[in-house]
Amino acid sequence: MADTSTRSVERALLLLGAVCERGTVSLAEAARDAGLSASTALRLLRTLESTGFVRRDGAGGYRAGLRVVQLGAQALSSESLVSLAEGALDRLVGLTGESAYLSVPSHDGHGVYLAVREGTHSVRHASWVGRSIPLEGTAVGAVLSGTTPSTGYVVVRDGVEADVTAIAAPVRAGGRIAAALSVVVPSYRIREDESAGIGMHVAREAAAILPVTSATPEGESA
Amino acid sequence: MADTSTRSVERALLLLGAVCERGTVSLAEAARDAGLSASTALRLLRTLESTGFVRRDGAGGYRAGLRVVQLGAQALSSESLVSLAEGALDRLVGLTGESAYLSVPSHDGHGVYLAVREGTHSVRHASWVGRSIPLEGTAVGAVLSGTTPSTGYVVVRDGVEADVTAIAAPVRAGGRIAAALSVVVPSYRIREDESAGIGMHVAREAAAILPVTSATPEGESA
């Protein structure tokens, strides 16, 4: 498929990724990241700017524009991975009473929450869509980093967030880790031996999210 | 600036928009939407697919891919419009005790919520990021459609959502309406004459969100 791809589009999308992942980026940095000449990068960034995908801040740096936010939000609301995961998230909350999350890698050494279902207890873990999660010291991080043990899930008790136990499992697409499904419990409410039960539920739900999809785009292009 | 734009990139981004806005789209529909030949659309969509921005479902339709969701979420979590609006949203909730929202136009005749802050009452309006809002009969819709009266805010009592009163004001960038900031109150909790007080707060907060940004991409390209 690589030979039927459109080079200028690939380059523009690379630049868009650099802008969104870096938060703010100068023309020179973006050009270096994408391995392009400054003039080529400028023209492509100008195209992204004129279509609303990036915007320019007062200091001349490029930032994510409204269009990518809009499309991201629309993608979130359509029958996307998030929609597919909604049933799983609801079932996990119903089963455990604890908060459940879907997260994806964000290519800058973090994960990011895409979907959130809060638990039913008065005292529960609280977080939000768009929140960044470190990959070090978190169950989600271990899963997204590809270090899930053979049990199929990861348990991190009192990791980077004090007083909570996080249990996560990988959502796979075509053999690759597309996302992580997780449940976060106040540690006082879960004994060490109880985490296995929840872990198996999380792993089962995660495995069922993308059951029959064709290989992912990355798989197909590899 | 139009003469220094990159046509193939513009076309690919148009196709990306069609996919995200339609939820699922066939090659023929996407090509028609973008005014391209089928073979051109196929190649551009393949490029979007190989870079993760779109994916193909089992029936051959194109859908939003993980990459646009990731970048959208990252854009959401960075110092973007949403981050800038967070203070305003928090202050409005603190001030009114009611639910507050940031929404943007979605180009398909709707608005879409980008950020949500729930109110502090037990009985409150509830909604979510990514939710679509009709432009007809809503305060947000009036604002995004550019029909804000000189008061600076719009009040819609018992509009498309029964039993709530919505108050919205425009977030402007370079003289254009970039988004709407709104507060939604159960109607039993707000008298007709009280909406003006809240409206002025919403308008003030909205006006302060993008104080010194350069013109928006659309403004610059016009």
Next chain:
DNA sequence: ATTTGTATTTCACTTATTGAAACTCCATTT
């Protein structure tokens, strides 16, 4: 003053992009 780095513009060159045509397949209509 010189050097370094960034952003922007220009333009000759070439190759990347394009779309018409052909092909395959399927469903519907005659």
Next chain:
DNA sequence: AAATGGAGTTTCAATAAGTGAAATACAAAT
């Protein structure tokens, strides 16, 4: 059964779209 219409996919000749080196302007550092 044959004809029609539509979708998806492949091919390839033509050309103009995209490219990047070079020049320019500006600012900051030495």
